[in-house]
Amino acid sequence: MYNQTEIIKDTSELGADGELVINMGPQHPATHGVLHLVVTLNGETIKKIEPHLGFIHRSIEKMCESLTYRQFIYVTSRMDYLSSHINNLGCALLVEKGMQIEVPDRAKYIRVILSELTRIASHELWLGAMAMDLGAFTPFFYAFREREMITDIMEDTCGARLTMNYIVPGGLMYDLHPDFQKKVKAFITQFKSKVTEYEDLVTNNIIFQSRTKGVGILSAEDAISYGCTGPVARASGVSCDIRKIYPYEVYDKVEFEEVIETAGDSFARYIVRVKEMNQSIRIIEQLIDNIPEGDFVAKTKNVLKLPKGEFYSRVETARGEFGVYVVSEGGTTPHRIKFRSPGFSNLSVLNHIAAGGMIGDLMASMGTLDLVIPDIDR
Amino acid sequence: MFLKEYISDVVNGVSSLLKGMRKTGYYFTHPKEIITEQYPDNRATLLLSERFKGEVVMPHDANNEHTCTGCTACELACPNGTIKVVTKFEVSPEGKKKKAIDTLVYRLELCTMCNLCIVACPSDAIKMVPNFEHSVFDRTKLTKVLNQPGSKIREGIE
Amino acid sequence: MFSLEGITTSVQDWLFMKFNPTMALAMECIIVILLSISLFALLGLVLVLMERKVAAHIQIRLGPNRVGPGGMFQTVADTLKLIMKEGLVPDMADKFLFNLAPFVVMMVGMLLLAPIAFAKNFQIWDINIGVLYISAVSSLSVIGILMAGWASNNKYSLLGAMRSGAQIVSYELSAGFAVLTIVVLTGSLQLSEIVKAQENGWWIFKGHIPALIAFVLYIIAVTAETNRAPFDLAEAESELTAGFHTEYSGMRFALFFLAEYINIFIVCAIGATLFFGGWMPLHIGHWEAFNHIMDYIPSSVWFMGKTFFLIFLIMWFRWTFPRLRVDQLLNLEWKYLLPISLFNLLLVAVIAILGWHF
Numbered sequence: 001m002y003n004q005t006e007i008i009k010d011t012s013e014l015g016a017d018g019e020l021v022i023n024m025g026p027q028h029p030a031t032h033g034v035l036h037l038v039v040t041l042n043g044e045t046i047k048k049i050e051p052h053l054g055f056i057h058r059s060i061e062k063m064c065e066s067l068t069y070r071q072f073i074y075v076t077s078r079m080d081y082l083s084s085h086i087n088n089l090g091c092a093l094l095v096e097k098g099m100q101i102e103v104p105d106r107a108k109y110i111r112v113i114l115s116e117l118t119r120i121a122s123h124e125l126w127l128g129a130m131a132m133d134l135g136a137f138t139p140f141f142y143a144f145r146e147r148e149m150i151t152d153i154m155e156d157t158c159g160a161r162l163t164m165n166y167i168v169p170g171g172l173m174y175d176l177h178p179d180f181q182k183k184v185k186a187f188i189t190q191f192k193s194k195v196t197e198y199e200d201l202v203t204n205n206i207i208f209q210s211r212t213k214g215v216g217i218l219s220a221e222d223a224i225s226y227g228c229t230g231p232v233a234r235a236s237g238v239s240c241d242i243r244k245i246y247p248y249e250v251y252d253k254v255e256f257e258e259v260i261e262t263a264g265d266s267f268a269r270y271i272v273r274v275k276e277m278n279q280s281i282r283i284i285e286q287l288i289d290n291i292p293e294g295d296f297v298a299k300t301k302n303v304l305k306l307p308k309g310e311f312y313s314r315v316e317t318a319r320g321e322f323g324v325y326v327v328s329e330g331g332t333t334p335h336r337i338k339f340r341s342p343g344f345s346n347l348s349v350l351n352h353i354a355a356g357g358m359i360g361d362l363m364a365s366m367g368t369l370d371l372v373i374p375d376i377d378r
Numbered sequence: 379m380f381l382k383e384y385i386s387d388v389v390n391g392v393s394s395l396l397k398g399m400r401k402t403g404y405y406f407t408h409p410k411e412i413i414t415e416q417y418p419d420n421r422a423t424l425l426l427s428e429r430f431k432g433e434v435v436m437p438h439d440a441n442n443e444h445t446c447t448g449c450t451a452c453e454l455a456c457p458n459g460t461i462k463v464v465t466k467f468e469v470s471p472e473g474k475k476k477k478a479i480d481t482l483v484y485r486l487e488l489c490t491m492c493n494l495c496i497v498a499c500p501s502d503a504i505k506m507v508p509n510f511e512h513s514v515f516d517r518t519k520l521t522k523v524l525n526q527p528g529s530k531i532r533e534g535i536e
Numbered sequence: 537m538f539s540l541e542g543i544t545t546s547v548q549d550w551l552f553m554k555f556n557p558t559m560a561l562a563m564e565c566i567i568v569i570l571l572s573i574s575l576f577a578l579l580g581l582v583l584v585l586m587e588r589k590v591a592a593h594i595q596i597r598l599g600p601n602r603v604g605p606g607g608m609f610q611t612v613a614d615t616l617k618l619i620m621k622e623g624l625v626p627d628m629a630d631k632f633l634f635n636l637a638p639f640v641v642m643m644v645g646m647l648l649l650a651p652i653a654f655a656k657n658f659q660i661w662d663i664n665i666g667v668l669y670i671s672a673v674s675s676l677s678v679i680g681i682l683m684a685g686w687a688s689n690n691k692y693s694l695l696g697a698m699r700s701g702a703q704i705v706s707y708e709l710s711a712g713f714a715v716l717t718i719v720v721l722t723g724s725l726q727l728s729e730i731v732k733a734q735e736n737g738w739w740i741f742k743g744h745i746p747a748l749i750a751f752v753l754y755i756i757a758v759t760a761e762t763n764r765a766p767f768d769l770a771e772a773e774s775e776l777t778a779g780f781h782t783e784y785s786g787m788r789f790a791l792f793f794l795a796e797y798i799n800i801f802i803v804c805a806i807g808a809t810l811f812f813g814g815w816m817p818l819h820i821g822h823w824e825a826f827n828h829i830m831d832y833i834p835s836s837v838w839f840m841g842k843t844f845f846l847i848f849l850i851m852w853f854r855w856t857f858p859r860l861r862v863d864q865l866l867n868l869e870w871k872y873l874l875p876i877s878l879f880n881l882l883l884v885a886v887i888a889i890l891g892w893h894f
Contacts, residue, residue: 022691030774044695044862071457074492133774135765135859138402141595145413152427159431159506165492173493177429200401206391207766207858359695359775360861388872395857402594402856414598 019047026055030133030363033373037350044358049351057377064337069095069169069304072334076324077163079341080375082122083317085154086115088167093248094313094324095169098306104295107171108249113184113287114157114166115249115315116280120191121150122318123273130270130367131202134211139201146194149187156183169304171297184288188281198274212266216353216365219264226352227345230320231272232369236264242316254286269368305332319343319370343375430508431491434461434484436524437505443532444525446503448479455498460488478531486512486520540658540836568660572649576642576798581611583797586844587851594855615790623786626689633687638784638791640680645798647673651727652805655815655836659728666727667719670806671712674761677799678704681763681770681780684792688783696779699862700770704761706869711757713877717750717884718810727809734813737820746884751811753877758803759850760865762796766857769865800847808842815839 020041026034034055040048060079064072073091077084089111096103124147128140151161157177158164166173202208218228223236233240241258243251259275261268306328314323320342327336346369354365405411417424438444448465466480482504496506504524514520547567551560585600585607592599600607625631651666653659663669678701685697719725721742722733733739739747760767771779781792808814815835819827860868 020691020695022695029777041695044699067457070455070494071492074457074490074494131858135768135772135774136857137591138595138855141597145596148413155430156427157429159427159429159493160491163490165494168497173497174429177427197401200397201856202858204394205398205858206394207860207864210864211858211861358861358863360772360859363774388876398856399852402852405596406590406594406852409593412593412596412598414596416598416601 018042030366031373032129032371035347035371035373035376039359039362041359046355046357046359046362049354049362051347051350053377055377056374058374060378061337061339065334068332069306069334072337073167073169074163074165076339077165078374079339079378080317080319080322080343080372081162082125082372083118083319083322084163085118085158085166086315086317087322088165089115089249090313090315090317090322090324092167092169093315094311094326095304095306097313098309098311098326098328099169099300099304101170101298101300103171103298105250105292106294107296107298109287109291110172110176110296111167112249112251112254113284113291114154114164116283117150117153117184117187119318120277120280121147121154123277124150126273126318126370127198127202130370131208133363133367134208136202136205136208139198142194142197142201146187146191149183149190153180153183153187156180168297170300171295173297175296176291181288181291184284188285188288191277191281195278203270203274209267211360212270212364212368213263215266215357215361216368217263217265218349218353220262222349222352223264226349228320228349229342229345230316230318231259231269231276232320232346232349234259235261235268235272235368237262240321242314242321246314248313248315250287251283254283256280256283266364266368269370273370303332305330306334314340317342319372319375320346339378341375341378343370343372347371347376426508426510428508429506430510431493431506432509433486433507433512434489434495434504434524435507436482436503438526438529439532441532442526442529444503444529445501445532446479446482446525447501447531448477449500451498451500452495452504455494457492457494458488458490460485460490461495479525482524484522484524486522487517540655540834544658572646572660575649576645576794579801580794580797581615583801583847584611584614584793586847587797587854590848590851591855594852618790619787621786623788624783626783628689629783630687630689633683634783635788637680637684637687638788638795640683641677641795642791642798644673644677644680645795645802647676648799648802652802653727653731653809653814654839655834658815658836662726662728664724664726667715667725667730667810671708671715674799674803675704675708677795680795684784685780688780690783692776692778692782693780696770696772696776696782699772700763700780702862703763703767703769703865706866707757707760707767707873710753710869710873710877711761713874713881714750714754714757715806715810717746717877717881720881720884720888721747723888727814731809731814731816734816735819738811738813738816738818740811744887746880746887747811749876749880750884751807753873753880754807754811755846755849756873758807759853760869762799762803762850764796764800764850765854766859767865768854768859769862772859774859800850801843804846804850805839805843807846808839812842812846813838814842 022039022041024037024039025031026036031037036052036055038050038052039046058078060075064075067075073088076087076091080087095101124143128143131139154164155161157180158166218232218236220237223233223238228236228238229240237260239258239260242248244258256279259272259279261272306326308328308330311326311328312323314321316322321340322342323340325338325340326334329335350366350369354362357365436444436446448463450463450465453461453463462483464480464483465477467475468478470476491506493506496504512520548564551563554560555563588610589599589607600610603610603613625634648670650661651659651663651669653662681700682697685693685700688694718730718739721739722730724730724733734742740751763770771781776782781789784792815838817827817830817833817835817838819830
């Protein structure tokens, strides 16, 4: 217990020259999780932002060291839970690469379709949550209505709505649900008819545009030097789509554009994600009718052992480049594992792009960085 | 020139706002677009995928027989110690010792529904069921024994 | 025909018959106080439920539907919960101001009730400077908000209160100018006179485009004045958690919450009075038969209908638009609304002098 006079004396929290230090988070409506931002304000203007991490650190990397190569994949769903499927894919790719497992074509096609569905679901959630950060509550529900169709598809095929764990080294856990193609096509029709809604409600809205245009500008050089990937970097004009640069699975067989904007502001990041959803739909449309027949999983040994050495694989999640780095001593478990999560690098630019703006700009910048806190803390 | 820009600014701004209001107004006046599912009331009609991973069970047939051989493949496959297989040795009438399960302990509160045990099982003795209403007041109730009392292994399963 | 005027007259006659004039006046005062308090409570319950239902239907949800038929008693249950909740006062808070602030905000709402004409000849106080009185009193609520923000000893509250101060002081102007256009057309500050002037048509129809512009300006300005989205910067949820009432809980919070809805009702009632003729039924020029049929609908129904239409409009705004940033908010007022309303006032003055309105 301390008495009141002691609190008055303790002015270390107060900044100099009328600065105001406020703690946003770990419990705050706009941080979407347990991110703690120490924001130094001068009136409404932000002088400095200091993110404090670690509130949801579960030491996933260390946990993975005690799990076999079949088991550690499910843990990665718990990192970036919005693109859990793509995280799983990245890990499976690493094991397949290390053990030179030839994955059947059918599995490859299905993996890509599900990855793109996951990307759309993630962007839909982001769109709703970001509009909510800017004070518009309604788009959240419209976005979730479409996302619900994807989670239903996931539930039908993978057996879970968020942490699917559908991908195993060598292919898939089980075959597609018979209704899969029908449901995906229904989703595409629904999505295309509802996309204009977001344009009316959010994109073309004058308030939304004035809140995001010219706010949180990130230059291409800064994006590269901070290690930004994904839509954040592409909105600054950096070409960094892993699906284009290092195509995995069947991304080299499908036609799609890497969406690049050059403005680098919050609005550009918004536009990149919305256009990316359309590109994902385009990829799914090309693949959905052409899934080849055949096995859905390759024959693998019962116990997977990676040869001695170092392995790295990367995939493009909804947030950027997700990398898995494994040092193997030849055993059944990784000797050391390191995840390169996109959210961590993207968060590091927050001080750079939001300092000098207002509190309202911080919400726009943070919203368009699309942070998933468990992905940052791991 | 400045005035013209100013007026077009105002007109564009207002029209963009009106467009948004038309959209929300449409939904306000069309109650059939409502997607709310009133969960406890619609239990009877609730559609749940048959693949939904809700809980691990061990199916038993009419003779109270299961197909679990007690090979502990599921226990080895489980990433977080959810399943514990306790084996015993049964002596057959011919005097041969045979490994069988005593209890298969399943701790639902630890389970992450990763499905690895089901995939690992060589004799399809366990499976996932789409049962999701798991809430209890006492967490010890979540530790379950999957094989029914008095059950034994079906003939011919090795 | 149902009429509130009859009831008030008979009550007054009975009181003056039974008691001496001073006593009767005191009794009337007590009746008015009780009525206005119960109106407050009732409006709070109805408007909160209405907001939740409107929000739900816009957001393709059902909204509250468990407590009572169609969720009718949801707000009653919420109120009971809030009454029973402990009202915390933060450490180091200025306790006196902290406790006073919700009552100041409520009091402003109560005072604003006085000059509103709810029905034909049903008005608490038909003051001859009604419009001026409303403009003057409504700007007092910012003092309560500033008090709450300052006394809470919370940085979020302080920021919210300061935003609110800047906001209300600026938007008072264009709200005032919008009201002035109608005053210019009518030539009176008395609300009953303004209503009477709309006997042959509401100002929004009679006043040509300037009245329409004034109406739009008025709606925008009062949305800002009542701290509603898209101008809810004082309590910007995603930025300042809850702004000026972050530290309030229990019944003190409920008073703020209630005051917000009461303020919406009052500004909408005034808007309805000024632009839609208050309790005046819809009259069209010389269509005697049509006007006669319209007269059969009680004047209180007309008043409430118009007010609730405006309230719905404000709720519709809230659930459609994103929030503005604080500098954009002030830009909107000083660079757009104020010049437009000044120009509009000039236009109206010309129209009124030349007698171009109907």
